[in-house]
Every structure is written in C-alpha cells, then in structure tokens.
Amino acid sequence: GAGVSQxxxxxxxxxxxxxxxRCDPISGHTALYWYRQSLGQGLEFLIYxxxxxxxxxxxxxxxxxxxxxxxxxxxxxxxxxxxxxDSAVYLCASSLGRNNNEQFFGPGTRLTVL
Amino acid sequence: GQSLEQxxxxxxxxxxxxxxxxxxxxxxxxxxxxxxxxxGGAPTFLSYNALDGLxxxxxxxxxxxxxxxxxxxxxxxxxxxxxxxxxxxxxxxxKGNFNKFYFGSGTKLNVKP
Numbered sequence: 001g002a003g004v005s006q007x008x009x010x011x012x013x014x015x016x017x018x019x020x021x022r023c024d025p026i027s028g029h030t031a032l033y034w035y036r037q038s039l040g041q042g043l044e045f046l047i048y049x050x051x052x053x054x055x056x057x058x059x060x061x062x063x064x065x066x067x068x069x070x071x072x073x074x075x076x077x078x079x080x081x082x083x084x085x086d087s088a089v090y091l092c093a094s095s096l097g098r099n100n101n102e103q104f105f106g107p108g109t110r111l112t113v114l
Numbered sequence: 115g116q117s118l119e120q121x122x123x124x125x126x127x128x129x130x131x132x133x134x135x136x137x138x139x140x141x142x143x144x145x146x147x148x149x150x151x152x153x154g155g156a157p158t159f160l161s162y163n164a165l166d167g168l169x170x171x172x173x174x175x176x177x178x179x180x181x182x183x184x185x186x187x188x189x190x191x192x193x194x195x196x197x198x199x200x201x202x203x204x205x206x207x208x209k210g211n212f213n214k215f216y217f218g219s220g221t222k223l224n225v226k227p
Contacts, residue, residue, distance in 0.1 A: 004156075033215070042118070042201055042217035043157070056213050091156065098213060101145060101164075101205060105156035 002026065004106035006092050012112045013082055021077040021109045025094030032075050033093040033103060034067055043091060049075060050098045082113045116140045118202055118218035125224040126192055134187045134200050134221045142208025146178050146185045147215070152198045160187070160200075189223070197225045 005024045013019050025032050030051045035043040045059040049069040060066070064082075069075040079086055089110050093103035118138045126132040136146070145164040149157040163169055163178035163185060175188040189196055199220040206214045 031213075035217075040219075042219040043203075043215075045214050045216065048213040050213065059214070093157075101147060101162045102159045103157075103215070105158070107156050 004092055004094055004104050006090075006106040006109050008109060009107065010110045010112075012114065014114050015084060016081055018078065018080045019082055019111065021079075021090050021092075021111070023075045023077070023092030023106060025073065025075070025092070026104055027073075028096070029094035029104070030072065030097050031095040031100070032069060033095075034075070034077050035091045035093065036061075037089045037091055037108070039088075046077070046090075079111075082111075084113050087111055087113045116204075116206070116216045118204060118216060120200075120202055120218040120221045122219070123222045123224065125226060127226050128192055128194060130192050131188065131190050132192060132223065134189075134202075134223070136185045136187075136202035136218055138183050138185075138202070138204050138216075138218075140204050140206050140208075140216055142206045143180065143183075144205040144207030146176070147203040147205065148174075148176055148187045149201045149203060149217075150198050151201065151220070157201060192225050194225050194227065197223055199223070 007022045032049040034046040048056040064080045067077045089108040091108045093105045095103045147162045148160040151157040161176040168177045173190045178185040201220045203215045203217045
C-alpha cells in the first residue's frame, strides 16, 4: 500500500520568503508528526496531531512555524520569513494512533534557504 | 533537559556482531525505540521496548534497562546492507509530553567486507 508521501522533495528559497511543506499520511493513521533533521543530526520534534484533538505544538522553534491538518488527513507545515538556520530536512511521520509506537516516515523535504 | 547519548560511528566487518548503546536522560519515560536510516532515506522502525529485557526480531535484538536509563541495539550476522545510521528514541511519559519522541543524534554503522 501507499506509504507516507511528502512534497516537494526539494525546496530552495530565498531568505525572508514563506514556504509550505505538505504531508500525506498513510490512510487510516490518526497520528501525524513533523520532525526536523539537520545534517548529521537526530530528529527534532516539531508538532504532533492526533485525530481532531488540538495539536501539540510545543516543539515548534518559533512563531514563524505553523502547521495544520485538514480533515484529519493531509498536513501542511508553513515556515514564514525563512532564515538560513531553517535549512534542514523536514520529515513527516504517521502512526495508527496515540498508543501506537511505530511511526512510518515519509521521504522528507530538503529545504535550503539561501 | 532531555538528552540521549549514542556513539557517533561504529565500524564492523560482515558477519560480525555489533552493539549500539543508548543512554538517556528525559523528564519521563514510556519506552525506547530504534530506527534505521540509510543515506538519503527515511527512518524505518526496528523495535520498541517498554519493559526491561531483550526483544529479538530476526538478526536484530533490542535491550532495555530502565533502572540504568540504558538500552542497546544488537545486530548479528552483519550484512553490507546494514550500513546505515541507527537512532534511539525515547517516548516521553511525563504529563503533557506523552506524544513526544526524543531522538538521539544517531550512530553511523559502517560494515566492511
């Protein structure tokens, strides 16, 4: 079956521009996570959605970052006024539910801010 | 704060056994996961330990000692395709943090012929 998909796969933008990153989770997965991975580093938790509950936004690094999830499925991560330090791979993952520990990751979006 | 410590790099030969350690300090603890990530690829789930002891899945085993805040991933009969980065991740059990997973910086495993 289809896995988690993300688009675009690569995004190059200029400092100060806004970007939108999209994630399509596995059908039927109610939990959705966004992570950021800088080169050679681990994954940094950004935000978590569970069904129709209010998201856990506690990992978002600044108010320039926001995310939404429409209809409990597709999610968009928006970064406003991008900075060079935002350059990283942004990974989305989904899982069956809040008590399920196996996360399925998408291929990521590599963001480069010039 | 939250911290997970893993060796940055490990090298082993094909057919050997290698152990990748992970020590953690988190405000809460609900379980320890391991993920594999090949260069340029997405992390894939390997194992999860919520209780002390050893869990075996084929060539891979994972161990947890909650009293020592320590776990390891054991890879047996190494194959070239096992060359990848391996991440440990703690699910934080503290109130308000239940949904958070904290990841280590990863261990790059190099398997040589």
